[in-house]
Amino acid sequence: KNEVEQSPQNLTAQEGEFITINCSYSVGISALHWLQQHPGGGIVSLFMLSSGKKKHGRLIATINIQEKHSSLHITASHPRDSAVYICAVIQGAQKLVFGQGTRLTINP
Amino acid sequence: NAGVTQTPKFQVLKTGQSMTLQCAQDMNHEYMSWYRQDPGMGLRLIHYSVGAGITDQGEVPNGYNVSRSTTEDFPLRLLSAAPSQTSVYFCASSYGDRSSPLHFGNGTRLTVT
Numbered sequence: 001k002n003e004v005e006q007s008p009q010n011l012t013a014q015e016g017e018f019i020t021i022n023c024s025y026s027v028g029i030s031a032l033h034w035l036q037q038h039p040g041g042g043i044v045s046l047f048m049l050s051s052g053k054k055k056h057g058r059l060i061a062t063i064n065i066q067e068k069h070s071s072l073h074i075t076a077s078h079p080r081d082s083a084v085y086i087c088a089v090i091q092g093a094q095k096l097v098f099g100q101g102t103r104l105t106i107n108p
Numbered sequence: 109n110a111g112v113t114q115t116p117k118f119q120v121l122k123t124g125q126s127m128t129l130q131c132a133q134d135m136n137h138e139y140m141s142w143y144r145q146d147p148g149m150g151l152r153l154i155h156y157s158v159g160a161g162i163t164d165q166g167e168v169p170n171g172y173n174v175s176r177s178t179t180e181d182f183p184l185r186l187l188s189a190a191p192s193q194t195s196v197y198f199c200a201s202s203y204g205d206r207s208s209p210l211h212f213g214n215g216t217r218l219t220v221t
Contacts (some may be wrong), residue, residue, distance in 0.1 A: 033210060043198060045209035086151065094139050094158060094204055095166065100150040 023087030114213030
């Protein structure tokens with residue numbers, strides 16, 4: 001069993017829908033990253049959080065340390081949100097362990 | 109401010125050849141790291157460094173060597189390439205504290221024949 005599990009693996013939705021991507025982990029962590037990888041391959045950091053909730057534009061990330069679970073929400077989804085979303089947990093000083101990613105497709 | 113610069117973008121090697129993937133950042137980041145991304149496997153940490161002169165192994169270090177002689181540069185060396193090292197390689201850096209985002213390079217697509 002992977003230390004970091006994401007669900008769903010693939011998600012297709014219509015433009016405007018509310019999107020939720022989940023990340024569960026089985027190890028102790030100091031913080032968690034949400035990353036976005038576009039079809040061209042580039043990876044950008046969306047959020048880094050160790051507690052509570054963060055919001056940036058239409059994106060919201062939450063984390064529950066006790067339940068070892070984080071969610072990434074996208075409100076009013078748009079085709080440009082189509083990408084692979086990756087959860088990565090930080091163990092110890094800076095050792096990252098990644099989920100396998102969620103491929104999101106938003107249809108117009 | 110170029111961010112994280114990886115070179116080359118593409119490389120084809122024959123089994124047994126050696127090469128160095130270059131990674132440089134101009135943000136004065138203490139933390140630098142190398143990952144490989146394979147279909148169905150996600151990203152996996154190869155080696156990382158929390159500062160000049162300090163390196164440590166990640167999840168899949170075998171067959172790779174790193175050094176960190178300066179804050180800016182973190183090269184990844186393949187001493188004797190194998191087909192199993194065919195992958196896309198990413199370098200990333202950050203300030204290393206709990207609130208710092210990771211900055212990724214654009215990746216190197218390596219094929220070993």
